[in-house]
Amino acid sequence: MSVRTLPLLFLNLGGEMLYILDQRLRAENIPGDKARKDEWTEMDRKRVMNDIISTMFNRKFMEGLFKPQELYSKKALRTVYDRLAHASIMRLNQASMDKLYDLMTMAFKYQVLLCPRPKDVLLVTFNHLDAIKGFIRDSPNILHQVDETFRLLIEVYGGLSAGEFQQIRQTLLIFFQDLHIRVSIFLKDKVQNSNGRFVLPVCGPVPWGTEVPGLIRMFNNKGEEVKKIEFKHGGHYVTAPKEGSFELYGDRVLKLGTNMYSVNRPVETHMSGTSKNLASQIQESIAPNPLAKEELNFLARLMGGMEIKKPSGPEPGFWLNLFTTDEEEDKGDDLLAMMDEL
Amino acid sequence: MVAADSEGPKEPGVRMFHRERSIPLRGSAAALCNNLSVLQLPARSLTHFGVVHGPSTQLLSADPEGVPLAQRQLQSKESTRVSPPLITQVHWCVLPFRILLVLTSNLGIQMYESDGSFMVFCHALDSGDASPAQAVFARGIAASGHFICVGTWSGRVLVFDIPAKGPNIVLSKELAGHQTPITDIASEPAQGQDCVADMVTADDSGLLCVWRSGPEFTLLTRIPGFGVPCPSVQLWQGIIAAGYGNGQLHLYEAATGTLHVQINAHARAICALDLAPEVGKLLSAAEDTFVHIWKLSRNPENGYIEVEHCHGECVTDTQVCGARFCDLSGSSFAVTGYDLAEILRFSSM
Numbered sequence: 001m002s003v004r005t006l007p008l009l010f011l012n013l014g015g016e017m018l019y020i021l022d023q024r025l026r027a028e029n030i031p032g033d034k035a036r037k038d039e040w041t042e043m044d045r046k047r048v049m050n051d052i053i054s055t056m057f058n059r060k061f062m063e064g065l066f067k068p069q070e071l072y073s074k075k076a077l078r079t080v081y082d083r084l085a086h087a088s089i090m091r092l093n094q095a096s097m098d099k100l101y102d103l104m105t106m107a108f109k110y111q112v113l114l115c116p117r118p119k120d121v122l123l124v125t126f127n128h129l130d131a132i133k134g135f136i137r138d139s140p141n142i143l144h145q146v147d148e149t150f151r152l153l154i155e156v157y158g159g160l161s162a163g164e165f166q167q168i169r170q171t172l173l174i175f176f177q178d179l180h181i182r183v184s185i186f187l188k189d190k191v192q193n194s195n196g197r198f199v200l201p202v203c204g205p206v207p208w209g210t211e212v213p214g215l216i217r218m219f220n221n222k223g224e225e226v227k228k229i230e231f232k233h234g235g236h237y238v239t240a241p242k243e244g245s246f247e248l249y250g251d252r253v254l255k256l257g258t259n260m261y262s263v264n265r266p267v268e269t270h271m272s273g274t275s276k277n278l279a280s281q282i283q284e285s286i287a288p289n290p291l292a293k294e295e296l297n298f299l300a301r302l303m304g305g306m307e308i309k310k311p312s313g314p315e316p317g318f319w320l321n322l323f324t325t326d327e328e329e330d331k332g333d334d335l336l337a338m339m340d341e342l
Numbered sequence: 343m344v345a346a347d348s349e350g351p352k353e354p355g356v357r358m359f360h361r362e363r364s365i366p367l368r369g370s371a372a373a374l375c376n377n378l379s380v381l382q383l384p385a386r387s388l389t390h391f392g393v394v395h396g397p398s399t400q401l402l403s404a405d406p407e408g409v410p411l412a413q414r415q416l417q418s419k420e421s422t423r424v425s426p427p428l429i430t431q432v433h434w435c436v437l438p439f440r441i442l443l444v445l446t447s448n449l450g451i452q453m454y455e456s457d458g459s460f461m462v463f464c465h466a467l468d469s470g471d472a473s474p475a476q477a478v479f480a481r482g483i484a485a486s487g488h489f490i491c492v493g494t495w496s497g498r499v500l501v502f503d504i505p506a507k508g509p510n511i512v513l514s515k516e517l518a519g520h521q522t523p524i525t526d527i528a529s530e531p532a533q534g535q536d537c538v539a540d541m542v543t544a545d546d547s548g549l550l551c552v553w554r555s556g557p558e559f560t561l562l563t564r565i566p567g568f569g570v571p572c573p574s575v576q577l578w579q580g581i582i583a584a585g586y587g588n589g590q591l592h593l594y595e596a597a598t599g600t601l602h603v604q605i606n607a608h609a610r611a612i613c614a615l616d617l618a619p620e621v622g623k624l625l626s627a628a629e630d631t632f633v634h635i636w637k638l639s640r641n642p643e644n645g646y647i648e649v650e651h652c653h654g655e656c657v658t659d660t661q662v663c664g665a666r667f668c669d670l671s672g673s674s675f676a677v678t679g680y681d682l683a684e685i686l687r688f689s690s691m
Contacts, residue, residue, distance in 0.1 A: 001428055001448055001477045068475040113661065113680075116610070118587075162587055163522055163546025163571040166611065167477065173373035173680060174396055174428065180681075193659065197681065200631050200659045202609075209570070210588045211606040213630075216649060218603050231651035234632060237609050 001174075002167040003068040004156065008125055009077070009172060010065055011149070012111065012257065014056050015128025016104040017081060021090075022049060022135060023261035044089070049135045050142060051088035057145040066152055071175055102181045109176040110191065110198055111256040116207030116240075118165035120254055121172070122157050123244040126150075127257030150248055158246060185260060202235035208243040359655055362674070362687040363408040368415060369395035371663050371678040374430060375573035375613040376526055378664025378678045378685070381434040381441065381456065389668055390456070391685055392432040392443065393678050399432045399445060401458045408687050414458045418447040428479075435485035439506035444490060446480035451492050451500070453511065463511040465502075467494065484527035486541050486555040489514070493524020499543055501559060519543065519551040519561050528577040529555065530619070542582050542596065544572040550584055552596050563599040574615040576624065581638055581647050583624050585612030591626050593638070593647050602647040607634055614665045618672030623652070625675055627665035631657050633677060633688075655688060 025045040055061075071077075078101055085092055085100065092100065111124045129150055136142045160168075180196030191199050206212055213233040220226050244253035371377050372394050381390035388411070390403045395415075402413035418427035429447045434456060441456035450466040469478040472495070480500075482493030490502045490511075497520030503512045522545045529541040532555070541553040548567020554560045570587035577583075582594040589608035594601055608628035616625045624636040635653040640646065660679035668674040674689035 001430070001479055003475060003477050118611075161522070161547065162569060163548075166546070166571050166573075166587060167523075170373050177372060177396060177681060178370055197659055200661060202631060202656060206609045207588070210609060211590070213589060213606050213609050213632075215606045216603065216651070217605075218646070218648065219601060220644075220646065221598075221600060223601070226646075229651075232654065233607070233609075233634070234654045234656050235609055235630065 002164065002171045003070055004160070004164070005071055005168050005171045005175075006069060007062075007065050007153070007156070008121060008168065009071065009108075009175065010080070011125050011153075012108045012121075012128055013077075013081065013104045014084065015125075015132060015257070016107045017085065017100060018049065018052065018132060018135060019259045019261050020100055020103055021052070021085070022259075025049075025090075046138070048088040048090045050139055052084060053132060053136050054139075054142045054145060055087035056084055057142065057149050059145065059148065062149050062152065066156060071171060074175070103183060105176065105179060106181050106183050106186070107260070109173075109179055110186065112169060112172045112176065113198055113200070114256055115169070116205070116254075117162075117209065118169040119160075119162060120207070120244070120256070121165070121169060122153070122246060123252045123254045124257035125153060126244075126246070127252050127254065129153075130252070131259050147248070154246065154248070203237060205240045206237050208240045210240070212237045212239055359653060359675075359688040359690045362689045364684040364686050365391065365402065365404055365408055365410050365676075367393060367395075367400055367402075367683045367685060368413070369398065369400060370681045370683045372396045372429075373661065373663055373680040376431060376433075376664060378614065378666050378676060379433045380666040380668060380676060381436075382669065384670070390434065391676065392434065393664065393685065394429045394432055396428060397426045399429050401432075401443070416445060416452075416454065416458050418445065418449060418452070430479050430481040431483055433483035435483065435490050437485050437488055437490070437504055439488075440504070442490065442504065444483045444492065446483060446492060448477065448479040451480050451502075453490070453502075462509045463502075465500070465513060472496070479523070482524040482527040482543065484529045484541065486529040489556055491517075491527050491529070491541065491543075493520075493527055493543060493545075495523045497521045497524060497545055499524060499527070501556070515559065517543070517551075517553070517559055517561075519553075519564070520545040520547075520549060522546040522549070525571060525573045526575045528575045528582075530577045530579075540577070542575050542577050542584075544575040544584060546571045548572045548586060550575065550582065550594070550599075552582070552599060562597070565594055565599045565601075571611075573611065573613055576615045576617045578617050578619055578622060578624070578638060579640075581640075583615055583617070583638070585615045585626055585628075587611040589628060589630065591615075591636075593649060595647065603649050605636075605649065608632060613663050616666045616675070618667045618670060620670045621672050623667070623672030624649075625665055625667055625672070627662040627677060629661045629663075631660050631662060633657060633662060633665055633675065635672070635675075653690075657686060660686075 112121060115121050133146050182196050186192035214230050216229040217225055218227040245251055374394055377394050379392040387406055388403050392401050397418055399416045403411050418429050427447050427449050429445055431446045433444050435442050435444055443454040443456050443458055445452045452461055453463040454461050467478055467480055472478050479495050480492055484491050488504050490504055492500045499517040500513055501515045503514040524543060524545050526544045532540045541555050543551045548570050550565040551561055552563045554562055572584050572586050574585040580596045582596050584592045589610055591605040591607040592601055593603035607626055608630050610628050610630035612626055612628045614627040622638040624638055627633045633655045637650045637652050639648050641648050657677055660682060662677055663680050664678040666676055668676050673691045677686045
């Protein structure tokens with residue numbers, strides 16, 4: 001319903017995509033002098049990341065994105081990421097792209113759902129952007145592009161009310177409705193149940209601006225407190241320590257949106273222990289919808305702002321496989337277990 | 343399931359709630375507030391449920407054991423825009439001579455016969471003076487006398503005059519009082535001489551407007567917000583119960599707008615409130631997965647509003663989006679959750 005949701009959706013999904021690609025490219029890292037012609041080096045990795053990030057943060061593209069508009073279909077958005085993922089010399093096969101998109105969407109769905117306050121989705125976005133700036137810290141031009149987007153975010157979202165953020169949150173959740181793909185890193189960390197649903201902890205800090213539940217205060221006609229009663233509310237909450245920063249630089253406090261694939265990842269530590277083991281495993285796939293004419297126009301406008309660099313010279317595209325082996329793709333339920341870090 | 347009880351000595355009969363059989367839904371519930379409407383028909387041993395899925399709404403009826411008997415899906419009107427129509431709320435309006443089912447969406451308002459079989463009336467929203475950054479939609483539905491009041495994105499409340507039968511429904515007035523999107527509307531039958539306030543409207547800024555209803559609707563008082571939305575509001579015997587986005591539940595004296603009770607009730611935004619008016623029970627549900635039941639009363643000496651916590655239920659791993667009592671004594675309730683394709687039922691009977 002909110003017409004200000006698309007930039008947040010695009011930037012956060014894009015951020016998750018970059019985390020995954022970075023992690024997989026590092027896993028394939030071969031020291032430059034030892035690499036064969038078809039193997040990835042650190043220089044290749046940096047180049048891929050630079051190409052994708054500079055395409056993603058292209059100024060004209062961003063300006064189009066930030067105009068108030070409705071969210072379009074999942075199919076249309078998926079096409080944008082297909083193009084973005086191929087904005088460099090890297091090539092992904094269809095199955096890898098599917099898997100990448102599944103991981104991206106489930107990660108951001110998790111982040112939106114677990115956001116303590118609706119406004120915290122902005123902190124999640126800032127976490128992604130902070131990390132992206134880390135990926136391209138050696139490239140001042142691209143860094144400048146990202147900072148410009150940062151400023152645009154602060155300008156557009158900094159002044160929105162809690163009610164407008166609640167609408168944005170609801171719009172995002174409606175977009176992610178019925179997606180229950182199980183992700184092995186989530187299953188391992190016990191933030192997702194085996195039925196694909198996320199664990200919602202009933203402990204930890206309350207959102208900034210919320211009091212710990214359990215108190216009833218009664219007042220007289222003059223506004224003076226006359227009685228105070230406590231009640232058992234059932235959770236184990238504590239006060240929020242401090243508010244995250246909404247400035248260009250600052251401690252975001254919230255860990256949602258930081259890189260969960262990196263080695264020293266900061267993870268939420270307060271989680272409920274039980275995970276239900278239900279008989280049926282729900283595996284959903286997004287049924288492809290035929291693109292409506294209007295969606296094609298929307299895509300054309302978005303793509304028009306995106307400068308896709310074609311691979312120059314005689315270099316072939318470098319293929320990145322997000323699966324360990326081709327055989328493992330066929331293993332159905334064991335697939336997730338087979339995908340080590342991912 | 344974690345449950346917390348604070349039963350007082352006065353309420354020995356209402357103790358533990360247990361899970362009853364769930365009612366399966368064709369589609370999951372959308373992450374909206376007040377996303378469950380219940381029509382109790384005790385004379386026919388039937389309960390009707392209404393849940394918004396997104397572009398469609400599911401209606402179903404069940405017997406006292408929760409066995410589903412009939413179900414129907416209602417789609418919002420066809421959209422000429424690219425974006426799919428999104429229903430924001432479904433609600434049964436009980437009027438003196440008829441019951442109508444009302445649907446609000448990002449296109450407008452549709453009114454059906456109570457079983458959803460036939461659309462009686464529809465009203466398209468006028469988005470004329472909306473800025474491009476404002477989403478246009480209707481939300482907030484309540485019956486007041488022979489009127490149905492529906493809120494809109496601009497803060498205007500549309501008042502429809504409903505005849506005893508037939509489709510001649512007329513938009514009779516628009517109430518001004520809010521500047522931000524309406525979230526919820528509550529009403530109760532006029533109580534008599536002393537209790538003149540019988541309708542409350544709430545909005546995204548947390549502002550509450552208290553009205554005396556028709557034929558002319560008069561704004562009696564305004565209760566300002568404090569920076570968070572008020573997604574859900576109820577009115578009982580001159581007591582306004584308001585649930586807020588920061589998890590707080592406030593009780594106000596409707597006649598004066600004075601705050602009498604402030605409860606730190608939930609750790610996340612409250613998304614639904616319901617009343618069992620015959621016994622003064624209030625139900626609050628929030629995104630923190632908890633449902634709490636409260637007993638409202640007035641101090642016999644000074645008439646001040648008092649409240650007592652009766653029961654807390656944790657609906658594990660479920661972001662609750664709707665909750666309603668299912669019987670007049672407040673001994674059973676139903677809950678919907680985001681992404682959940684079933685209606686969960688709890689009973690203490």
